[in-house]
Every structure is written in C-alpha cells, then in structure tokens.
Amino acid sequence: METRKIYMSGGSSYVVSLPKRWVEESGLKSGDSLAIEARGNSLLLEPVLKEFENPSRELRISTISTPEALERQLIAHYLAGYEMIKIVFDVNESVKFREVVRNVMNCLIGVELMEETSEYILLEVLFDNRKMPTIKVLKRMHAICKSMLEDVARAIEDGISIKPEIAYREGEIDKLYFLVVRQLKCALQFHQISSKLGIENTRDCLGYRVIVKNIERIADHVRSVAEVSSELITRGNSLKEYLPIMRKVEHVYNASVEAIIDMDYERLEEVFEMSDALIDELEGYFNSLFSEPSVEIALLKKSILDSLSRVVSYSEGIAEIGVNYSVPMPKI
Template sequence: MEARKVYVSGGSTYVISLPKKWVKKTNLKPGDSLMVTEHGSSLLIGTSAIEKESQTKEIKISQITSSEALERILIAFYLVGYDTIKIKVDRKDHLAYREIIRNIMDYLIGVEIVEDTNEAMTLEIMLDYKRMSTMQILQRMFSIDRSMLLDLGKALKNMDIGLAKDIIAREKEIDRLYFLVVRQLKSAVEYQQIAEKLGIKSQRDCLGYRIVVKVLERIADHIENIAKSYIRLFEIQKEAQLDEFIDITKDIVATFEKSVQALFTRNGEMAEIVFYELKKVEKSHSDISKRLFEIEDIQSAILEKTMLDSFGRIASYSGDIAEVAINMSTEVS
C-alpha cells in the first residue's frame, strides 16, 4: 500500500499520480482510459478492459500419474478460471484419459471439446457472465434442494422407491452448478467488473456466497445419502415405520426455506428465527435417536441411524446459511 498526495488542477479538478510499477505492469500509455469504481469510502481503479484476458493452460498426460488425477486437474483448472485447456495425448495408454476428458462435460457447465485429434484434445470454456448471475444460480440450487427434500418426504410416506431413485439422479445437477458458482466467485474476487456483471454488490460478499454454495452442495449430498439408505432399508424391511422421519423432513424443509429467504432478502431478524426453529428439530432428532435403540434388527437400525445423521446435518447447514444471512445483513459503516 502506498500513500499518494492529492493535487488540485485548474482550480476544480483533483489529481493523484499513478504508481510507475503498476503503469508498466498494465502497459498503460498516455491517452488511455481507466475505469474508476466507487466502493464505499474507496475507489477502485482498473484498466478500461471490461473482460479479463483469456487464459490458456497446456498439459501433457505423460506427466499425470493417472486418469483420475487428470479429472481432478481439469476441475481445478476450470475453477481457477482458465478459458482454454489444451491436453497433449503423448502416451500409449491414452484411452482412459480420453474418456475422462469427454466425461468432464457432464458435470462442468460451459465446457466444449473444440479439438480432438490423435495428438491432442482441447477444451474451451464458453460462459457468459451476464446470462447466469451468481444469485440466480444459488436460487436454482435452493430450488433443486427443496424439491429433493419435499420428494424425499413423499417417497418415505408412500414407500416410493422410484421417486427415491429420481432424487438421487437430481444430485448431479447440484454438483454442476456448484462448480460453476465457485468459478464465478474466484473471478469476481479478482475482477470488480465481473462481480458487477454477476450481480454481486460487494466483493466482500463473495466469502459468504462461497460458504453458501458449499452448504447447498452438501445438503444435496446428504439428501442423496438418505435416499440411498432408504432404498437399502426397504429391501430388508418393506414395512418400516418412518412416520417420525416424515415429520422431521417437514420441519427441516420449513427451516431450510426460511434460512435461504433470510439470505436472499438479507433479513437478520428472520435468520434469528431459524435458530429458534432448529431447537425443535434437535428435539425430534434426539427422540428418534433414542427409539433406534429399540430396533431389534441391527442392519435396519444402522440404516435408520445413517438417515437420521444426514437429517441432522441438513438442519445444521440451514443454521450455517442463517449465520451468513446475519453477517451479510450487517453493513460495514
């Protein structure tokens, strides 16, 4: 950080000098325009280029230990913001690597294969920040999570295994949206102009959104876990009495809805109500937990305990969202 004196030019224009090192780094020349953005009591000065420069990464599969490692690397490059990823196919056992590259499009939004030859494959990430704001995607994730929870209650009530399997299938879309939001937030932290395009009012909100998107992804994971455990439970005990699980599902849905509404409206008072309602969920959780000790079949008890633990985690995540809502409703003066 450097201190700069303010000078008056022409009696009414206030002027400061720019750091020479920064001018050289950005290749700024006399006559160029700069973007000046007000940010509370601060000013953000940047070059006039609204879009960040396209970033390209080149990798060789001969330098990667396995096809699974390639998958993790490609996801990492997507998240940090690369726009083009060139993969050199320079080893004989390349088929598994090619399969990973093709499958990556199933859970990374905006990724397309633009080159596929004997020697190389190239991925291009084609995303328009204006068309998919961060808040819109978070709302979409909430909508999917909510529908999964509601249908979970229906599946338990009606002993509908088909619906339970459909719930499991929906979890993949949450993963796709999760990766997209993380990529957006990384760019928004670095580029104020991109943050504005994504509908993020303040870059400091990115930390809160990063917590929320992870919470929404984890909620979907736990709903999937409950559905899988229920399917296994149904196979060994088709007439399992799950009325208490159905009731706690309703309470968790209501608490989840309120926490997300508090976040989207930045309503700290509503967020406080969430913590009060969570006490009711905790009481139900405790009552069910005690009943599980009465189940004679050990495998059934274990599966119901697994389901109950996931319900507890979902409720806890609603509290995490409420905490973020309180933090974001408090403006820094």
C-alpha cells in the same frame, strides 16, 4: 504499501501517478483505460476488461501423474476462470486421460469440446454470466434441493424408491456449485465481472461461497437419505414415523435460504429457534433406536437421522450468513 502525492492539473483535476511495477505486471501501457470505483474512503482501480480476452492454459499429460490428477487440474482451471484449456497428449497411453476429459465436461456447466485430434483436445467455456447471475444460480440450487427433500419424503410416504432421480438432481447441484465458485473467484479478481453477476459488494462473495457450499452438502445428505431409505423400503421396512421430523427439517432449510433471498432477516431468528427444537426432537428419534431388534436396521435408520441432523446444522450455517448480511459495514 506505497504512498503517492496528489497534484493539481489544469486547475480542475487531481492527478496521482501509478506504481510502475503494477502497470507493467498488469500489462498496461500509456493510453490504456482503467476502471475506477469509489468505495468510501478508498478507490478501486483495475484494467478495463476487453470482451474478446479469453484466458487460456495448456496442460501437458507428460507433466500429470494420473488421470485422477488431470480431473483435479481441469476442475481447478475451470474454477480459476480460464476460458480455453488445451490438453496435449504427449504420451503414448492417452485413452484413460481422454475419458477423464469427457467425464469432467459432463460435470461442468458451459464446457464444450471445440477441437479434438490425436495430439490434443481443446475445451472452451461458452457461458454468458449476464444470463445467469449468481443469485439466479443460488435460487436454482435451492429449488432443486427443496424438491429433493420434498420428493424423498413423498417416496417414503408412498413406500417407493426414487434413488436414481435424486442422484441425478444431486449431480445438477454439483454442477451449479462449481459454476458459482468460478463466478465468485472471477468477481473477486475483477469488479467489472462482479457487477455483471449482480454482486453489489465483493464482501458478499464469501457469504455466497458458504451458502452454496452448504446447499451442496445438504443435497449430498438428502441423496444419502434417499439411498438408505430405498434399501430399507426394499427390505420391507416402513419409515413413515420419520415423516413428521423430515417435514420440519425441510421447513427449516427452506426458511434459512428463502429469508436470505427475500432479505427477510427477522425471519432468521425463527430458523435458529426451530433448529434448536429440532435437534432436541432428533435426539428422541436416536434414543428410540435402542429398542430396534435388528442392529443392522438400527444402523441404517441412524444413518438417516444423522443426515437429517446435518441438514439442520447446515441450514443454521446458511442462516448465520444471513445475520452477517444484515449488519452494515462500518464506515472508516
């Protein structure tokens, strides 16, 4: 850590010099502007972002071992905040790599194909963060996940399968999850972006990251419940005895997320109490499987109960973030 002396300039302004190395690495020069924000006893300085700046990156297929590796690289560059990604096909076999590019485009929000030739594909992220702040994305994820829980329970009650519909909505949650991670990474790097995203304090970024990851995992388990219940219903098995516990799991999940959205932190303690009671109740359902005549059916039902148990655990994790939010940061 470097120290700098403060000087008086003109009798009314205080002046401090900037480290030369930081100025050069940031691409700044004399006459450029800095964004300054006071944070308690600290000052945050960063270059003023220009609206026309589009971070770009070129990926050469000759340096990427497999199509799967290209998929990981494209997602990583999207999450890192790149606006333009050029994929150069400098190898003879490029068909599978092109398929990966198209599949990734369908998994990421805002990614559009701007140019395509035999030599390269140019992707650009066309997304305005101001139209979709992070809290709005979180609410959207919650609404989809909530509807998934409700509809799976309704399908079990009616004895029908909605597996394709649930799989589609789970994919939508994955897209929103990637978008939030991209937003949070950019917010941590540039505070000017965090203000556009509606994030008042960058310490909240870590909490948002955990919340959306838990919602994404909950959606995965709801999809699993839909798939397994569909198979059991197809075989003529009724799962209506699980409806009471499913309604309670749904209630715990809704309470955990909505308490954070509404900043009703007192409600979070109810979530922990309900979660403890649900874990005990689920144990009873697990024990009832020993009386199931078919081992195969018992294992399928156990899979459903395992997923419901994980939903409760992830809901508790969301509530814990809410408790952390309720505690003010100490003043140093």
